[in-house]
Amino acid sequence: MTRPEVNSDLNRGASLIDATPKQQRNTLALWLSRLEGPQTLGSGRWFWLTLALAVLAAVIYPLFVDGWTVGNTAYFLVWTFMAMGLGVIWGYAGSLSFGQTAFFGLAGYGYGVLTLNFGAAYGFTLLALALSVGLAALLAVVLGYFMFYGRVQGVFIGIVTLSVTLVFQAFMAQTAGPEWAIGAARLNGFNGMSGMPPLTIPWPGGDVLLYADIALYYVLLGLMLVVYLGLRMLLNAPFGNVLVAIRENPERAEMLGYDVRRYQLLGFVLGGALAGLSGVLYTAWGQYITPSSMSITAAALPVIWVAFGGRKDVTATLIGTLVMIFLYQWLTIYGSQYAIVVMGVILVLTVLFAPEGIVLSLMRWISARLASTGGRP
Amino acid sequence: MILRTNGLCKRFGGVHVARNIDFGIEAGEIHCLIGPNGAGKSSLFRLILGAHRPDSGSILFKDEDVTHLPSFARIRKGMSVKFQVPGIFKDLSVRQNLVISFQHHLHGHDLEATIQRVLAFAGLEGLEDKAAGTLSHGRQQWLEIGMAVGVEPKLLLLDEPTAGMSPEETRQTGEMLRSLSAQGVTILAVEHDMSFVQQIADRVTVLHFGEIFAQGSVAEIISHPGVADIYLGASDE
Numbered sequence A: 001m002t003r004p005e006v007n008s009d010l011n012r013g014a015s016l017i018d019a020t021p022k023q024q025r026n027t028l029a030l031w032l033s034r035l036e037g038p039q040t041l042g043s044g045r046w047f048w049l050t051l052a053l054a055v056l057a058a059v060i061y062p063l064f065v066d067g068w069t070v071g072n073t074a075y076f077l078v079w080t081f082m083a084m085g086l087g088v089i090w091g092y093a094g095s096l097s098f099g100q101t102a103f104f105g106l107a108g109y110g111y112g113v114l115t116l117n118f119g120a121a122y123g124f125t126l127l128a129l130a131l132s133v134g135l136a137a138l139l140a141v142v143l144g145y146f147m148f149y150g151r152v153q154g155v156f157i158g159i160v161t162l163s164v165t166l167v168f169q170a171f172m173a174q175t176a177g178p179e180w181a182i183g184a185a186r187l188n189g190f191n192g193m194s195g196m197p198p199l200t201i202p203w204p205g206g207d208v209l210l211y212a213d214i215a216l217y218y219v220l221l222g223l224m225l226v227v228y229l230g231l232r233m234l235l236n237a238p239f240g241n242v243l244v245a246i247r248e249n250p251e252r253a254e255m256l257g258y259d260v261r262r263y264q265l266l267g268f269v270l271g272g273a274l275a276g277l278s279g280v281l282y283t284a285w286g287q288y289i290t291p292s293s294m295s296i297t298a299a300a301l302p303v304i305w306v307a308f309g310g311r312k313d314v315t316a317t318l319i320g321t322l323v324m325i326f327l328y329q330w331l332t333i334y335g336s337q338y339a340i341v342v343m344g345v346i347l348v349l350t351v352l353f354a355p356e357g358i359v360l361s362l363m364r365w366i367s368a369r370l371a372s373t374g375g376r377p
Numbered sequence B: 001m002i003l004r005t006n007g008l009c010k011r012f013g014g015v016h017v018a019r020n021i022d023f024g025i026e027a028g029e030i031h032c033l034i035g036p037n038g039a040g041k042s043s044l045f046r047l048i049l050g051a052h053r054p055d056s057g058s059i060l061f062k063d064e065d066v067t068h069l070p071s072f073a074r075i076r077k078g079m080s081v082k083f084q085v086p087g088i089f090k091d092l093s094v095r096q097n098l099v100i101s102f103q104h105h106l107h108g109h110d111l112e113a114t115i116q117r118v119l120a121f122a123g124l125e126g127l128e129d130k131a132a133g134t135l136s137h138g139r140q141q142w143l144e145i146g147m148a149v150g151v152e153p154k155l156l157l158l159d160e161p162t163a164g165m166s167p168e169e170t171r172q173t174g175e176m177l178r179s180l181s182a183q184g185v186t187i188l189a190v191e192h193d194m195s196f197v198q199q200i201a202d203r204v205t206v207l208h209f210g211e212i213f214a215q216g217s218v219a220e221i222i223s224h225p226g227v228a229d230i231y232l233g234a235s236d237e
């Protein structure tokens, strides 16, 4: 039966989805379905609606506060990449690593050395970002290769990675003398490096300098979303399934035909590169980096965030990290020693009462409630 | 011959788990491996799969030397295994267990079709969203056999596939193995239950103290004078 011309004209603007050609609609649905799966919590209309509202709130937030506060909030976002990376290594692939801060520090120093030598013109800071993240990934390849192909397992991965981090810190701390310089960049020992340019985006009317302000906040927010959604896709793809299989039973994973060590290495490098990204963003945000970024406290903090959030889920990791960093900064007003003790107490409480993570336990509880009420909130 | 070992030796301290084992499996047969506890049956499995490295000797699979290949590479060449100890992912759903087992060679509709086939074959319909560890022991066993069978292996290695099963389940497992064999899958199974061995085996190898003690058809092994003795001897210990 053919419908009259008039009707189909009237219907044209009725619905965005109906108006989309069928082929395109299927492609869209396919891409959306890839964001969901057994390896990440959260699916369906309500979840994505909640996420969209959260993003909207984050987008309009700078309208209500001053630039300094927005820049400070951007600082929270800086750390989420390192935490999500640890989630991949520890939560999904099952290897507890204290090495994230080593990759963070290496990439941070890398950005400093490169930009202090070559400046910020022609978008060089973006190249420096890529090179520094690449450097962190390279260290992760080397370290991961020796660990996984050397059959280092379980708690020894934690010990080896922590040792590497602390050796790196000790090394950087003794570079105070003038002989410790790479080109124009003095390493400056315990005082660290400073004065490097912020991320600079080349723009026709004049470069945009991303100081700790609203523009940087939006860049970081966008980057965080891209990484978060990208990880959701990757973790629900066959790659993520294999990581989880390795976490649950490495011998079985091998006996199903997976090159376990290669997958462990890939997960470790991905996580390390994300830590490197955090390191560069941190250095560019505050224009300084010191060896204390690789201290034993700094190495323990990401583990605490991820444990608190819930290592086996990227969303829980992200939320938990933001909550913990906010809490940490707020507590630091009363003294940083005090803040560290509270972090430790939270870790102990998490391990005792919600070993899968506090945020993850809450999310599971909420989704169970929603399921029992038939999906209505 | 689909699989062949030449002079395979392996010892753990003073224990010889494999002594100069020359062993072969013909393509298409169901071969049962029997022997008293501690004879080295599971160890031979682990050697064949590369979970143990032999001290000496070599292993040929489909006429190719795989002695120095890692386990995953041997699996990719067409081996598939269910070990004696349960090897499912207990905290993951039944479906996840199957997806992980098959995703490296099946995708999309083929993957889904195989999952449905294995669910039906293992009697797990309706349970696919349950955590595998919450299934009954028998169902876990079937799930694992399903994981091993669904990859359509050339050589299927099963270490005590009927352990803990009821007589009826055991009989069904036997039928299932015979029908797999009819489809061209070669099977090597470790088994204690002699009536099950009689039901399925084309040939039997008896291991004793890491050595091949006897080899032949089921009838030959049953009438072999020494075989009953080693079982009795083992139970005297």
Ligand SMILES: Nc1ncnc2c1ncn2[C@@H]1O[C@H](COP(=O)(O)OP(=O)(O)OP(=O)(O)O)[C@@H](O)[C@H]1O
Binding pocket: B012, B015, B017, B035, B036, B037, B038, B039, B040, B041, B042, B043, B044, B084
């Ligand atoms: N990794 C190991 N380290 C040391 N000894 C081992 C190891 N694996 C097996 N053994 C020993 O080797 C011998 C053979 O063990 P294996 O598991 O192969 O026997 P089996 O024939 O499968 O016995 P069962 O019928 O009880 O399963 C046993 O004495 C066992 O204790």
Ligand SMILES: [Mg+2]
Binding pocket: B041, B042, B043, B084, B159
């Ligand atoms: Mg055994």
